[in-house]
Amino acid sequence: MKYADEFRDKTIAQGLARAIGAEAESQREYRFMEFCGGHTHAISRYGLEDILPANVCMIHGPGCPVCVLPASRIDMAIRLAERPEVTLCVYGDLMRVPGSQGKSLLSAKAYGADIRMVYSTLDAIRIAEQAPNREVVFFAIGFETTTPPTAVMIRLAEKKWLKNVSVFCNHVLTPAAMHNILEGPDIHNGGRIEIDGFVGPAHVSTIIGTKPYEVLAEQFDKPIVIGGFEPLDMMQAILMLVRQVNEGRYEVENQYSRAVTRKGNRRAQEEVSDIFELRDHFEWRGLGLVPHSGLKLKQAYAQFDAEMRFAMHEVRVADNPACECGAILRGLKRPVDCKLFGTICTPEIPIGSCMVSSEGACAAHWTYGRFRDHQLRRA
Amino acid sequence: MRAMAYQRKLDIKNGRVDLSHGAGGRAMAQLISGLFHEAFGNEWLARGNDQAAFDVGAGRMVMTTDGYVVSPLFFPGGNIGSLAVHGTINDVAMGGARPLYLSASFIIEEGFRFSDLKTIADSMGEAARAAGVYIITGDTKVVERGKADGMFISTTGVGVLADGLDLSAEKARVGDRVLVSGSLGDHGAAIMSRRQNLAFETEIVSDSAALHHLVALMVAAGGSSIRVMRDPTRGGLAATLNEIAHQSGLGFRLQEKAIPVKPAVAAACELLGLDPLHVANEGKLVAIVAPDMADAVLAAMRAHPLGCDAADIGEAVADNHRFVQISTSFGGGRIVDWLWGEQLPRIC
Numbered sequence: 001m002k003y004a005d006e007f008r009d010k011t012i013a014q015g016l017a018r019a020i021g022a023e024a025e026s027q028r029e030y031r032f033m034e035f036c037g038g039h040t041h042a043i044s045r046y047g048l049e050d051i052l053p054a055n056v057c058m059i060h061g062p063g064c065p066v067c068v069l070p071a072s073r074i075d076m077a078i079r080l081a082e083r084p085e086v087t088l089c090v091y092g093d094l095m096r097v098p099g100s101q102g103k104s105l106l107s108a109k110a111y112g113a114d115i116r117m118v119y120s121t122l123d124a125i126r127i128a129e130q131a132p133n134r135e136v137v138f139f140a141i142g143f144e145t146t147t148p149p150t151a152v153m154i155r156l157a158e159k160k161w162l163k164n165v166s167v168f169c170n171h172v173l174t175p176a177a178m179h180n181i182l183e184g185p186d187i188h189n190g191g192r193i194e195i196d197g198f199v200g201p202a203h204v205s206t207i208i209g210t211k212p213y214e215v216l217a218e219q220f221d222k223p224i225v226i227g228g229f230e231p232l233d234m235m236q237a238i239l240m241l242v243r244q245v246n247e248g249r250y251e252v253e254n255q256y257s258r259a260v261t262r263k264g265n266r267r268a269q270e271e272v273s274d275i276f277e278l279r280d281h282f283e284w285r286g287l288g289l290v291p292h293s294g295l296k297l298k299q300a301y302a303q304f305d306a307e308m309r310f311a312m313h314e315v316r317v318a319d320n321p322a323c324e325c326g327a328i329l330r331g332l333k334r335p336v337d338c339k340l341f342g343t344i345c346t347p348e349i350p351i352g353s354c355m356v357s358s359e360g361a362c363a364a365h366w367t368y369g370r371f372r373d374h375q376l377r378r379a
Numbered sequence: 380m381r382a383m384a385y386q387r388k389l390d391i392k393n394g395r396v397d398l399s400h401g402a403g404g405r406a407m408a409q410l411i412s413g414l415f416h417e418a419f420g421n422e423w424l425a426r427g428n429d430q431a432a433f434d435v436g437a438g439r440m441v442m443t444t445d446g447y448v449v450s451p452l453f454f455p456g457g458n459i460g461s462l463a464v465h466g467t468i469n470d471v472a473m474g475g476a477r478p479l480y481l482s483a484s485f486i487i488e489e490g491f492r493f494s495d496l497k498t499i500a501d502s503m504g505e506a507a508r509a510a511g512v513y514i515i516t517g518d519t520k521v522v523e524r525g526k527a528d529g530m531f532i533s534t535t536g537v538g539v540l541a542d543g544l545d546l547s548a549e550k551a552r553v554g555d556r557v558l559v560s561g562s563l564g565d566h567g568a569a570i571m572s573r574r575q576n577l578a579f580e581t582e583i584v585s586d587s588a589a590l591h592h593l594v595a596l597m598v599a600a601g602g603s604s605i606r607v608m609r610d611p612t613r614g615g616l617a618a619t620l621n622e623i624a625h626q627s628g629l630g631f632r633l634q635e636k637a638i639p640v641k642p643a644v645a646a647a648c649e650l651l652g653l654d655p656l657h658v659a660n661e662g663k664l665v666a667i668v669a670p671d672m673a674d675a676v677l678a679a680m681r682a683h684p685l686g687c688d689a690a691d692i693g694e695a696v697a698d699n700h701r702f703v704q705i706s707t708s709f710g711g712g713r714i715v716d717w718l719w720g721e722q723l724p725r726i727c
């Protein structure tokens with residue numbers, strides 16, 4: 001805890017808040033998106049919005065991989081799990097995520113599907129070894145941080161000659177999503193993107209490095225600061241963003257240099273590119289189809305690809321038309337602007353991606369921050 | 380007179396429960412007398428009736444019941460047996476009552492080891508004796524393998540409540556203090572640390588304990604200035620305070636830095652992506668106390684070993700939205716909401 005406490009010191013936080021307040025020009029607004037769920041969590045958990053000056057606002061980004069996983073992929077997984085020979089291994093966070101018919105993996109399990117909650121890819125290997133007659137499928141999801149463990153799992157299955165293991169691959173790429181948010185459909189019809197800069201992913205960048213963001217900063221004239229998940233990391237990253245905006249710079253800077261380098265983890269990158277390749281496009285809940293934003297297994301590993309192995313059909317499911325996630329992710333709207341917020345869309349029954357996990361924009365606001373709406377109204 | 384047929388002794392060391400032990404025959408009688416009576420030892424059980432008759436002191440009676448399905452059955456700081464005794468005693472005690480008697484019902488899987496059963500029964504007996512409470516009636520059922528995850532226990536408790544004492548959430552008033560009896564999240568963190576697939580080295584021990592002696596001291600010190608008491612089990616402090624907020628129509632404002640959480644528990648929760656305020660306790664209580672008596676009640680709590688880390692963590696405030704809010708040690712604010720869904724670690 002000692003290590004962590006250094007990054008949560010109230011006095012230092014107040015010092016940083018004063019610095020941000022002093023440097024932020026009072027006549028303008030600064031609107032920054034924190035990309036990761038981990039960032040959103042830090043903001044909500046520590047109440048950073050109360051510490052930051054009023055003209056510096058944070059927009060919650062696509063959150064975590066659970067939030068952006070489209071209902072169609074959940075539907076596909078449910079159909080897969082309903083096959084009598086299949087044992088589906090799933091991270092716990094995914095269990096409650098609703099598919100299109102309101103059905104979730106949790107309810108499929110209650111109806112008899114063999115779905116196991118696991119904590120790591122290695123659990124799936126263990127289950128496959130113990131049950132050689134079952135088709136064990138790992139529901140792989142996550143940004144670049146979680147792809148290497150899936151690669152390791154496939155390698156291990158190969159080494160152990162396991163014939164009953166496969167992966168339902170839903171790994172996605174963060175720079176592609178950032179690109180999509182910045183490019184946004186609105187921009188073509190005169191719409192705006194109300195984002196002045198990004199606090200870029202921490203853990204993801206330990207793998208891919210800071211380099212992949214450079215073209216984004218350049219192409220869209222947006223500063224990007226890679227920031228850690230501790231609250232003081234966030235504050236410092238925000239200060240760095242304010243400075244870039246003030247000085248008219250659009251660079252990729254690295255606040256999280258204790259873990260992130262420009263080039264990232266080469267070995268992990270190679271491990272991943274040996275086994276995975278880009279999909280033409282992948283659907284993101286809230287963003288729609290995003291080109292080159294997802295990974296699939298290479299042909300050489302087709303036997304480990306559940307989509308091939310079980311001839312799984314792609315399905316498309318439209319998001320609820322009233323859901324404003326897309327606009328929220330582009331900084332154009334806030335959760336309270338959605339008429340479903342807190343009425344029919346709550347963390348218990350999420351309608352859109354931003355409500356699915358506590359790290360999504362709507363769920364974070366509902367769970368931690370909604371008291372501020374009432375304070376505002378009262379004021 | 381016909382001689383008693385020969386019956387082999389229970390082989391506690393190597394034996395296992397089989398379906399005959401729940402079938403109502405002699406095997407069951409032997410299990411009950413050889414294992415449970417031995418462990419719980421009291422005059423009511425010794426009479427061997429299907430029910431127990433007992434006297435009740437003056438005052439109103441209090442009754443509660445609870446099922447225990449904890450997994451794993453054995454965890455640092457206790458097992459399902461001690462938990463089933465402590466948990467039900469605490470439910471009686473939170474009303475301000477004095478717990479007297481318990482019943483215990485066991486659903487056991489065939490194949491369950493006698494040795495484990497004995498350990499569990501013994502720790503129930505021990506927990507009851509230490510608490511001055513008797514397990515006076517019970518039931519045993521055996522189900523097929525795989526049907527009960529080892530074993531489930533249900534316990535029912537009765538106690539008496541002194542005249543004039545009536546604790547209830549709607550009695551809370553603006554300005555009341557929120558007291559907790561000690562560090563939060565120990566039980567849940569201990570269980571999580573032992574869960575299969577998630578074992579990590581920690582020194583975290585469940586806080587499972589019977590709180591009625593602590594409650595008696597508090598009632599003696601504070602009487603009806605104690606508005607309501609709850610034990611924050613599932614859903615942790617967050618769920619308990621949200622419940623009280625809803626029932627009382629008030630909000631709460633807490634100070635994060637005043638809330639006791641052990642460093643090891645905080646670290647484990649961090650690792651698992653949990654909030655200690657959502658994690659279960661089995662030997663802690665929350666009391667809402669009138670402001671003028673709060674210090675006296677707090678002093679009484681601290682005088683008892685189970686309350687030595689007791690703390691005043693915040694106050695009841697007027698709030699139509701009934702929010703439980705916390706001032707973070709970082710200087711910001713946030714809501715402490717009910718937990719939604721299963722509490723599971725984040726994956727990224």
Ligand code: SF4
Pocket residue numbers: 320322323324325328335338339340341342345346350351352353354355356362
């Ligand atoms: S409140 Fe629900 S429906 Fe509305 S934008 Fe958020 S997630 Fe979508």
